[in-house]
Amino acid sequence: xxxxxxxxxxxxxxxxxxxxxxxxxxxxxxxxxxxxxxxxxxxxxxxxxxxxxxxxxxxxxxxxxxxxxxxxxxxxxxxxxxxxxxxxxxxxxxxxxxxxxxxxxxxxxxxxxxxxxxxxxxxxxxxxxxxxxxxxxxxxxxxxxxxxxxxxxxxxxxxxxxxxxxxxxxxxxxxxxxxxxxxxxxxxxxxxxxxxxxxxxxxxxxxxxxxxxxxxxxxxxxxxxxxxxxxxxxxxxxxxxxxxxxxxxxxxxxxxxxxxxxxxxxxxxxxxxxxxxxxxxxxxxxxxxxxxxxxxxxxxxxxxxxxxxxxxxxxxxxxxxxxxxxxxxxxxxxxxxxxxxxxxxxxxxxxxxxxxxxxxxxxxxxxxxxxxxxxxxxxxxxxxxxxxxxxxxxxxxxxxxxxxxxxxxxxxxxxxxxxxxxxxxxxxxxxxxxxxxxxxxxxx
Numbered sequence: 001x002x003x004x005x006x007x008x009x010x011x012x013x014x015x016x017x018x019x020x021x022x023x024x025x026x027x028x029x030x031x032x033x034x035x036x037x038x039x040x041x042x043x044x045x046x047x048x049x050x051x052x053x054x055x056x057x058x059x060x061x062x063x064x065x066x067x068x069x070x071x072x073x074x075x076x077x078x079x080x081x082x083x084x085x086x087x088x089x090x091x092x093x094x095x096x097x098x099x100x101x102x103x104x105x106x107x108x109x110x111x112x113x114x115x116x117x118x119x120x121x122x123x124x125x126x127x128x129x130x131x132x133x134x135x136x137x138x139x140x141x142x143x144x145x146x147x148x149x150x151x152x153x154x155x156x157x158x159x160x161x162x163x164x165x166x167x168x169x170x171x172x173x174x175x176x177x178x179x180x181x182x183x184x185x186x187x188x189x190x191x192x193x194x195x196x197x198x199x200x201x202x203x204x205x206x207x208x209x210x211x212x213x214x215x216x217x218x219x220x221x222x223x224x225x226x227x228x229x230x231x232x233x234x235x236x237x238x239x240x241x242x243x244x245x246x247x248x249x250x251x252x253x254x255x256x257x258x259x260x261x262x263x264x265x266x267x268x269x270x271x272x273x274x275x276x277x278x279x280x281x282x283x284x285x286x287x288x289x290x291x292x293x294x295x296x297x298x299x300x301x302x303x304x305x306x307x308x309x310x311x312x313x314x315x316x317x318x319x320x321x322x323x324x325x326x327x328x329x330x331x332x333x334x335x336x337x338x339x340x341x342x343x344x345x346x347x348x349x350x351x352x353x354x355x356x357x358x359x360x361x362x363x364x365x366x367x368x369x370x371x372x373x374x375x376x377x378x379x380x381x382x383x384x385x386x387x388x389x390x391x392x393x394x395x396x397x398x399x400x401x402x403x404x405x406x407x408x409x410x411x412x413x414x415x416x417x418x419x420x421x422x423x424x425x426x427x428x429x430x431x432x433x434x435x436x437x438x439x440x441x442x443x444x
Contacts, residue, residue, distance in 0.1 A: 002028055004054060004057070004058060004232055005024065005054070008057065008094075008098070011098055012097040013097065014094065014186075016043075016050070017043065017204070019038075019042065019195070019197045019202065020043055020046070020050075020334045021262075022195065023047050023051075024047065024050070024051065026195075027051055027168070030421075031168075031191065031192065031193045032162075032169065032193075033168070033171070033184075033188055033191070034168075034169070034171070034188070034195070034397070035146075035171045035172065035181075035184055035188040035193060035194045035195065035373075036168075036172045036173075036195045037173065037174070037175055037181075037185055037194070037195065037197075037358065038195070038196070038199075038228050039174060039197065039199030039200075039201075039225060039228040040173070040174060040196050040226060040377065041199050041205055042197050042198070042202045042204050042228075044144075044172040044173075045090055045144070046090050046143070047087070047089070047091070048076075048087045048142045048172055049088075049090020049091045050058060051140075052076070052091045052140060052142060053094040053098070054091075055074065055139070055140050055168075056072065056074060056095065056114075056122060056444050057098065059072050059139065060116075060120070060262075067196070070117070070119060070120070071120070071139075072120045072136065072139055073120075073123075073136060073138050073139055073165075073314050074121070074123070074138065074142050075120070075124075075125050075136070075140075076088055076091075076122070076124050076125065076140075076142045076144065076254075077125045077127055077133070077141065077142065077144070077153075077158065078124075078125075078145050078150060079126070079127050079128065079145055079148050079226070079404060080125065080126050080128060081111060081112065081124055081125075083144055083145055084112070084125065084126065084131075085112060085124060086144065087142055087157070088122075088124050089251065091114070091122060095114065097397070102114060104226065109310045111124050111357070119426075127150075127157075128148050130152070130153050130156070131277070131332075132159045133157040133158055133227060136161055137161060137163075137164040137165045137167075138161040138162050138167045139165050139167045140167055140168050140169075141158065141161065141167060141169040141170070142169075142170050142172070143157075143158065143169065143172070143173075144172055145173050146171040146172065146176065147173040147179060147181035147183075148176060148183050148385065148404060150180070150378075150381045150385075150404070151180035151381070153194050154180070155406075159203075165170050171184060174225055175224055175230045175231060176232060176385065176401065177230070177236055178231070178232060179384065179385065182230050182287070186231075196228060197228060198228055199226040199227075200226075210226070213225075214226075236386070237359060237361075237363055237386050237387060237398060238363055238367075238384065238386060238396030239366070240366070240367070241373075242380065244366055244369055245372075245373055245375050245380060246372045246374070247374075247375050247395075248376050249284055249285070249372050249374040249375070250284070250286060250287075250374060251278070251283065251285040252285075253285075253308060253309045253310055254278075255310075257280050258278070258280070258311060258313075259276050259277065259278055259279065259309040259312035259313070260276070260313050260418035260419065260429070261274055261276045261305065261306055261309070261313065261314045261315065262274065262275045262315050262410075262411045262414030262416070262417070262418075263315065263322075263411065263414065264323055264414065265303060265316070265317065265325060266291050266407070267311040267320060270291070270405060270407050271290060271405060271407045272290045272293070272298055273287065273288070273289045273407040273409040273410075274286075274287065274288050274305060275414075275415045276407070277371065277415045277418070277419065280363075281372070282370055282371040282419060283317070283371070283372040284371070284412070284415075285309070286305065286309065286410075287374070287376065287379070287411075288301070289378065289407070289408065291335065295325060298325070299325055299328050299332075301342075302314070303329060303332055306329075306334050306335075311334075312394070313336075313418060314326075314329060314334055314337070315336075315337045315414045315415065315418050316329075316337070316338065316339065317339055317340070317341045317410065317414065318338045318339065319340060319341055322338075324327045337418070339358070339414060339423070340354060341355045341358065342355060354396060355398060358410075358413045358414070359386075359398050359413055361413070362409075362412065362416050362417075365416050370419075371416060371419070373412070379408040379412065382400065382405060382406055382407075382408045382409050383408070383409055383412075385400060385404055386398075386399070387399070387401065398418070415432060
């Protein structure tokens, strides 16, 4: 540890455990990208909060001494503002021990931040609307719950923010399968910037709790959440998603083909997504995703797509505004089927909600490669991120990780719900002549 570490830790009354000390040592050596894959309650937020506080003090002293330009910008980015507060609370706690007057610079709106001047601040940012992450040059970037972010957020928005000022970044997360966070972690190993810790590598993690989770939780969830293991698809509902991706999957409507549209309407900040599947080929031939459009314009847009695809049957989630939209589409002569998504957290198979059955059917279709989707990164990302988790009561619940959307998943699941034939080949045999060991026939 350097002198500032010793002085600061005495001042704030905090000492890193051995794993945290390793991370601090790497940061002090000038490692610009540090990737921490660690289990729950290891202490990721605390060590990042400490390093932000230390960096802010160190660089601000340089500004006061005239050794640095009057700019100091630090971001804490998470899937949501609520998640970013975990690190931010440590930052405030530590800086308040150094200077209680820092409270005067604390603001909660439009987002949590410590703001000394227009160019000297620490800000919490949400990746929910990544367009708001453009245009800044950052000295230090903390990316919390990194594995739950879309890789687009890093590669298209956050990566460039550190270039001008040659800033540093710390990525912290429990793993979510072998996604882009895993790739980043592997690359960081070559530069001694990758760290891997289990929850009980924190010496203060209760031994009895470790044994309880180990015995009570599903093996893959325990390995992922507490052993911080990069599993192929731990806790993921849909396996081998990229195996059903096909370039050129989207097609114009074909004469004689029948189509099904799955419609998931926007709620709050979500997107309206409509997905059209060809019943003959089980291919997604059309999709659309939009938000902030009035319901009358949405209805017109949906109707036009349905008519274009030979009067496609529309399967719509009728919760909230869905029932009103369904009735209006029927009044316009569209073929509409209601589907009310009702979830459950029951372990009892017979008491599963309609959401569970909807998702399980899609999962079976993906596993059996009984449908084909386009190489649309947003859809692929949502499918790969969609997971199940255990609730405090010991039940299971499907959903997207906090801060991510599942509109594409639900829209695709609704459209696939209308597929009745077990395989694409069976659908083809029922609708057209194909070469086979039996006499060809045409179904009419």
